[in-house]
Amino acid sequence: MFGQNYDVVVVGAGNAALCAAIAAREKGAKVLVLERGPIEKRGGNSFFTDGAIRVAYNNLDEIRKIIPDITEGEAERIVMPEYTQADFYDDLMRVTEGKSDSKLANQLITKSYETIIWMRDQGIEFELNVENQSFEQAGKRHFWGGLPIKTKDKGVGLIKSLFKRAEDIGVDIWYDSRAIELVMDQDYINGIKVEKDQKLITIHTTSVILACGSFEANKKMRSEHLGEEWEAAIVRGTEFNTGDGITMALAVGTQKYGEFGWTGCHSIGTDYNAPKFGDFNKPGDIFKKSSFPLGLLINKDGNRFVDEGADFRNYTYAKYGREILKQPGQIAFQLFDAQVRPMLRKEYNLEEATYYKANSLEELAELMAVDKAQFLKTISEYNAAVQEGEYNPTVKDGKGTVGITPPKTNWALRIDQAPYYAYPVTCGITFAFGGLQVNPEGAVLNKEANPIAGLYAAGEMVGGIFYKNYPGGSGLMSGAVFGKLAGTAAAQYTLEKMGPSKL
Template sequence: MKLVSCMRQALLIFIRDEAGAVNKIRVKGPSGFHEISCKSVILACGGFEANQEMRTRYLGPGWELAKVRGTQFNTGDGINMALAVGAQSFGHWSGCHAVAWDLNSPPHGDRNVADLFQKHSYPFGLIVNVDGRRFVDEGADFRNYTYAKYGREILNQPQRVAFQIFDQKSLDLLRDEYFIQEVSMIEADTIEELAIGLDINLKNFSHTISTYNEAVEPGEFNPTILDGKKTIGITPPKSNWAQTLDTPPYRGYAVTCGITFTFGGLKIDSKGQVQDTSDNPIPGLYAAGELVGGLFYNNYPGGSGLMSGAVFGKIAGQNAALEAMTPQRSA
């Protein structure tokens, strides 16, 4: 028995009946425009991360140039369709999940490489820009609590480029994504050769490394905990996992900003039902996943997007099904 139909058509607008319920979807298909009747609809079509115009409008200048980690089709259509019928916008519209992403990756996600363009072992090294200067605390916290906000920091650097620097002591700690064929990496026997290979400011880079090495406090390095092995007297500091960079070979990995999803979206209630601008539920309209606003502000703990999608997906699905089985809505 066929339970699911998949239609590759462009959704255009929702249509509401006299009671205010969403009861039709207007779509554009190969044969033209037509309408599909419905009793309930669930929006689960992502944020606006693949929409250059919306990224620039809401996230700010420069975001139109970010690479997109995933699909090119998450362009905010579901959000805009809901807003057009009175849905309430909600959440951190100028915020997003963005990470360090390989500089030479394609503009959108590659299903063959998947998430291996990400580069998340930076807590065990240093990050510098093309001027050879550091700009974040690489050891501020575990990777899961910093990686989703450091993409923005990279986007704000000259040429939207950064370089993750490691020496031989850290190579065994690098994640698998550092060893794929499609990696933008330079290896060198000296700091000077590394700077030349990466085409970054040699004088500044050499000064950054020497100053950092002098600032590293003694103590036991432990990559499994917040070890408190830090620097002193430099800005930005490195708060954990600070080891001197003095053992060749040295490696530099070129990264840019890769956007994952946007934080702004639609307001829902505990049933997953989309709210209007007066905080009333819109009958027949539900939402789940990345187009739900209000879940994340400024930062993001790793894995919580998957959890929220699963939780609100189940809630929205259950309540949309119950509403669809209701014989008649009251006005």
């Protein structure tokens, strides 16, 4: 009946999956990773990230343990506010409106720093997130927003390093291998069925870790769970996250867990002309458009529809994508003038960026093909509502508007200096917030909230942490934390049950 034997089989090959595989191998388990895609498309959604990773830390000295090549001279010129476990917890609960599962949230946060150190020890290199989370003042580099580190060479570098480590320590990796069914022996995991080389193979194993993402690349599941309008969303990451792991898990008695019956997801404003799926030839999250707090968001009817300055982009971008999807034609425009244009993030300067430029608002409206009269009225009313005050995009400056709906709470400058720029954006989905219910060690729970022996999950498949919104950088951290926990637990369970394999 069975093909080969492994102690632990990991389904997926992104950040969470590879952390799980490495952790299990470190415990002595014989480990197999199943990657549905070909080798040139390996790495899941993690490959496409910009590498920012949120971690709780107390001071710059702790950051220097993560990034040991920061010199004494460089350290003297860095201002690094603490970002404690309490700060991380408060941010997570604030953006999820208090709905994040507190046990999982605490596990994510309290394990974040030690997991980063473990990743460093596996050969993952980190660097300061200078470009997106700092500013220079009086000769010093000031960091802000609780997100001061990122993986070197973004998600590409992260995945490259994780694969190297996994291969170096003897993890087996199968490509073009799609897991389709869990095999149970009464109430225990006994194997997994895999489609490979047009054959159906059954692998014997006592532990399976599901870490193959959510269902964001499955148009039917998006429509069923998120709503029909989500069929139009661009998939920002891999084309292979079609809900296979979730489907397999539900078939053996797990249950849906997470935002209101899986109705929420991580989504952002992305270039209207971005590819329909992540392009492995253009990684690094280059199509996102994240400087919207400095400007205005306008729909085709010429109206604003969100408070662009409600908070730092780290805490609003993951929910504003779905607001764009609600607009006519699933399109909106990020509007900036000449005084703000030099402040925009790097992605606005790439050749892939789509934009319109004009010397008057009237001309810009025509290029955008929006309701011209309403557009001009919206800008006029906004400009009149802007209050005086000190403009400072590195803090929530309180320079807002009065008397208009929606307001702009921070970073409100009048749109009155030519030339004017409009960047068309649509909704790009990253992953669904709903997933499976796991305990704090990553064991998948059944409908009675008891662990299914030998079944674990990590990464985007873990439901209950994110609701409605998401603190930037916490997805990679969650993947690493629960990947490591699941890998460790799966290996310990298997080795206790079966004894170590003879490698």
